[in-house]
Structures are given as structure tokens and as C-alpha cells.
Amino acid sequence: MSDTGLPLTIIGGYLGAGKTTLVNTLLRNAQEQRLAVLVNEFGSLPIDADLIEAQDGDLVTLAGGCVCCSYGDDLMFALTKIRNMDPAPDHILLEASGVALPGAIASSISLFGDDIRVHGVVTLVDAETLPDLLSDTYISDTITRQLKSADLVILTKTDLAPPEKTSLSRELVGRHAPSASVLESKVDGIARILLLDDVSVDRASDLDIAPHKIPLVTNTLSMTETVDADAFAKTLASDPNVVRAKGHMVQADGNRVTLQLVGGRYSITNAPKTAQSGIVVISKSA
């Protein structure tokens, strides 16, 4: 456990799933948070330049890493740079390329130890195209691996896809990402869930998160008793309905800690001195 640890969210998924829209929405809703954005592929939809400027130009562009003469990996170089940024950003968003494997990226980032923590792997899938992608000769295993490594899968464009495609996609996600939390939503709703960081515990309960199909419930746990933080987090993480949680609690030894949870992944770090106990939990109302 450490005091700091830059939180990093990996946003994965194939072309057209809505990754860039999500990044733009996150930037727009970041308010006082300083977001550093890493993009390792440039699709037809550009990252909104105005938004980036508002974020102090912390957009780092990446090349794809290993070529035949693979002497370097731009992602790791970029993260090394961000780690040393002064002032440090509050959160790093990594928009993975459409063919990148978020699980492999998360594993690489673990090398930064306590300095940068993967806070969640969010894989976006387009409800309309998923069935075709999963039967594509060249791409299917990449999509499967993207789903498998997700903490949170977001099924997008369910409002545009024919209902039978959506239900097929829903079933496919369940098969390929059995342990991930799954949400169906427009990206703006998701952005607010992921950005819980800048939302104080008190305000969070008022959040009007408007999901698409499955209603979400926000609960604030007051955490007035001391707890075994790890056991507590494990319970939340193994609950398939819990999508996101954040907040502070006090352990039996008197240490105050911060919990960050996205889908099945969580981290516990030392809490800032001024942190007040209380944890916001967003879950699907099953």
C-alpha cells in the first residue's frame, strides 16, 4: 500500500465501439480533475482538441510498440513520462488500439508498481457488430481476448442495433466475459460512473446516472465501523451487480484507506489525512 499511485483506466474494444466518444465525454466531464490521455491508435473520430487543451495538453500519442526491430514500446515510455509529470495528473485514461489486448497492457503497467495502478479495464463492444466480429477469421480471437480481460464490459449502441442483434450480443458477452460486470448504456452515463473520483461521497448519492436498459442504484455506505478492507473489497468485487465503488474506510489497526473498484478489480491505498469515511457503491438493481 502506498499513499499515492496514479489511477489508470484502460479503455479497450474494437473500432467503432465508442472508445473515443467515451474519452471525449470523460474529458468534458472531468471538471477540476487533470486527466492525462494516452491514445495508441487514431481512428476516424478525433480526440477533441479543445478538450485536450483544457487539460493542459496532456495528450500523449503512442505508436504501436513492437515492430520487427522492437527496441521500444511507446506506451511504457509515455507512462514513464507521465509518472514524472509535475504537477501529476489525477487520472490517466488509456485508449487502447482496436486490436490491442487490454489484459497484456494491464500486465505491463503492473511493472510501475505502486506508482501507476490499473484501476479498471473497460472493454466497449458495439451491440450491432459484435456477432460478426466474433465470427471473423482474422479478428475473433482478439475480440475474445479483449472481452476476457475486461473488468467492466459496456455494450454500446443497443438503441441502434436491431433487438435480436442486441440480445445475441448480450449472450456473447456473457459467454466470453463471464466474470466482468456488464452495462448497457450510452457513453455519457458511463463517463459519470467512471469519474466517480472527483465526486465527493456526499454528492455521489445524488448522481442521476441514467442507464439505458438496466437501472443502476447508487448507495452510500457510511462505514462508521472499522473493517477488514481487503475482505470488504473482495465481497463487493465478487458481486456481479456491483459496477463501481469508491470511498474511504478505517481498518482495525486504525489506518484509513481508500478503495477503488471497477467491476471485479479493486485497489486499496492509504487514504489522505482529510478523507471522511464513506463508500459509494453503484450497482445494477438486480
Added chain:
Amino acid sequence: MITVFSARKILTMNPQRPVTSHVAIRDGIILGTGTLDEFEGWGPYTLDDRFADKVLMPGMVEGHCHLQEGALWSHTYVGFFDRMSPEGEMQAGCKTVDEMLAKLAAAEARLEDPDAALPAWSLDPIYFDNQKITRGQLDAISSTRPIGIMHASGHIMNVNTKALELAGLLRTGINHEGVPLGSDGLPTGELRGPDVMSPVSIHVGFDRDMLSCDEPGMWRFGKLCIRAGVTTATDLAARLPEEAVETLLRVTGNTNFPARIVPLRFHHGVSPEDLIAHVEALAPQSTDKLRLGRIKIVVDGSIQGFTARLRAPGYYNGSPNGLWYIPPEHLAYILETSLRKGIQVHTHTNGDEATQLVLDTMARVLRKAPSLNHRFTLQHCQLADTAQFRQMKELGLCVNLFANHHFYWGDQHYDLTVGPERAERMNAAGTAAREGVPFAIHSDAPITPLGPLFTAWCAMNRQTATGRTLGEAEKITLDQALRAITLGAAYTLHLDNEVGSIETGKRADFAVLEDDPEEKGVEQLNETRVWGTVLGGTVFAASDV
């Protein structure tokens, strides 16, 4: 002003006059080859007989290498094989771990700045029975300065304790397959895979953008070209930001720079639309010695790194399939748009699935944008089977095969990565020749040393470092090999109208040899000694650089 060079023999690669004794040049262009009286009509000339006892052949064309080879020579070479430095010093290979450590210690002793890093390159532990190097061994050389040794494959690095410390990796609890741990729970200092190497490599003296090359590196690269008989060389994965283009223009613009450079713009880091716009903007800046406006797409990874995309039955040792480095939609967009605009594209595909994706995509986009002479080229294309070569032929594709790979890593491919049968068919130059696919062969320097005559030897003999012959049926003949390293490679770059053979109207680019490649023959071609080169009529002697 006309100069006539006389030579012991001129191998022209022009079937109309295959062997001659004289070549006349004016303003960097060949007037003709033949006898002195045949040149009479051109007017007065100066006879230059400094090559009277030498053999001339067309300046060789390296169709797949990287300028980075020049940059790496500022670091300590610790490879197993003897390798000629740009300055012409034959650096003895390190035949044991102790020899390697001794060479590092000597390099360390020469460093004055106590904090300076000690970077070294081209270590290949397969030749030391895969003996592991530990950080303790490197700490004995220095515990205060960071030390890093890049392996020859480019996929693994060994570092000392100081380097781990600087990168924040000297701690317990690391759980990553690329970071082996010792009995103390700390990393051993071996780092596997580019993602693991990168955070450490910047501390040991390997720059951030390893694909780029600085000005001194370019000059060193130029010297290597002279020693190898190369007059045209690609820089096959360049990002080409404005500063880099300025450097390239300035250095190649110097009359003392001895090579034509053909940089291909690497597809990553920009949107497909911006990539096209970038190369369109670059193309008009081309000069005689700097040819801009081409694209390189990297489709998959490498076979020995298990990141290449293979079709069934996949990797011999059961490793999961590799990675795509570009989504198929982007590949299709770049190929189609380039066909429409007449931009040339080379694609890196190592695995046969990656090759098949390019073939399928080309078949589709060629229907939308028919093109007669695109000469799009599959680079490496190491695992292609015969049916794929037939498709290349049908689609008008060229191929540039990684012939040197057999010698250095053929045994590993046989034993571990793809198994015996596919190891034998790798880099199937024989099939390319039989199926009529225009082909070249390459070194991928700095992965293996720049030297087309050695590359030709590899393609003719298909011998591995342990002496195994890999794929008898894929050997090519001396004529085919010599063509591959001249006209063959020139063809893949749309430059065969200018270079690649010695004939009237073409550029006066020659390799000047002490020995006759035809006398050396298939078995000894790699021993052919290079005197130097002539580029556009300017003479470059290896002994001068």
C-alpha cells in the same frame, strides 16, 4: 566531362551485355559499357584505371534495413559473431560469457563520466547454451552506473542492479512473465519483451525513439554502406517528423554522403487519413539521394517473439497466436487509398496469417482500385506457403524475404517456434523464383549485419549457425541471388529504371569488389571482399572511412 573506368570484370546484370570491361559515365549517369572504341562517339574522355584489378557490379540495394544500425554503433558491440564496425575495425565476437563481460569491463574503463550509462547490443545467449546472465555479473563491472545489454533479437535485455533501481524495478512482488525473479524475490536483471524493456532502456542509454537515427549515426550508416557495397538503402520504419526530414535532407545533400536513402513512413501514430496526407506532402521533397513518399505498414509482430500471427496449426510450442498491429479496416483503407493515389506501400508480415490478411485485402481493394504496377511489397513474409506465393503473383505483389534469419535463428525456429517443416519453408526464395514473384532478400540491419553478399550467401545455402541446411528446395542460384540484391530490390522500390544494373542511362552506382563473385561462387560468396563503392560517379573507398 566523361570518365571511363576500366575493370578486371564488370558484372552488369544487364542480359544484353552481361560482362564487360569498361564503363563510361558523365554527370553521374552511365553513358554505356563496352570497349573504348565504342565510347569514341561520346567525345573526349579520361580513362581512370584505378579499378583495373577490381570487379564492378551494380551498387547493391538493401531493400529492408534501418538507419538505426548506424546509431547503435555508438554503443558497445557484444555479439557472438565478428562484426565490422563502420570505421572498419573487425570487432571480434564474444564467444563466451566471460569474453562478453571482459569487453564490457574494458568499455566501462573508458567512460569518464561516473554516472554515464553503459549500453551494449547484440548479445545472443543461444550461443552460450542459453546460459543466463545475472545482474550480479554486471554489477561486478559497475554497481554505480546503469548497464544494459540488448539481445540480438531486440526482444530481451539484461541490466544491472543500478538500472533496475533507476527504473523502480528493484523490489519484490513483481508478477510479470517478462521479469524472471531470483531466489531473493528480486528481478534477475533479464527483461523480456519490449514493454518490459522500455521503462529501463531509457536509463541505460537506449533512446526513446529507437527507430530514429541522429546525424552522426547516419554518417556511420553511410560508412557501413561503403563497406558492404551498398549504394541504395531503405530506412524501413521511419516516423519522419519535420526535424528528421531536415536532417535526412541535410546529410544526404552532402556530396560526401555515400548512399541513396529510401525512408518509408511507418503507419503508426497518425490516423490513416493523416498518414496518406503526410506521405503526399513528403513526396515532393524528394531528392536524388533521398526518396520520400512511401508507406510501411506493420501488420503483425515477430515469430521469435511469438507475436507474429500464424494460421493453423499455430506455434510449435503451443504459444497463443500473436498480435495484430493494425485493424484490418485501417489496412484496407491505406492500401486502397494508396492504390488510387499511386503511393507505394510495403507491409511487414511475419506470420502466414498476417500475409493472408494482406493478400485477401489486396484482392478486394484491387477490384475497387485496379492498378497495373503498384509493386506493393510483402516484407519478411517469412512463413508464406506456395499457394500464397501464387496469390502474390496474381495480385502483382513483390516480396522481400529475410534470408539472413535462417543463419541466425533457423535452429530456434526448427526446435521451438514453428517446427521442422515450416522452418524449412521459411523465406521461400526458391518458391518465389519458381512462381515468378519479383523478390528481394534482406538483412533487416541492425537485427543482422548489413551485407547483401552475405544475405545472398544465406539465400543460396540456407545454412544455420550450427550448420544445418534448412530447406534444400528453397535454395536459389547464384544468378538469382545476385539479381535479388541489385535489380530485385530496386524493382520493389520502383527504382529499377534508375539503379540495379550497369547499363546506359542508369545512375553510375557501382559496388567495387576485390574478388569476382562468380569465381567465389555459391559456397564462398560471403567471403567476397568489398573495396568500396561508386555513387553517381563519386568514388568511395572503404579504406578512407
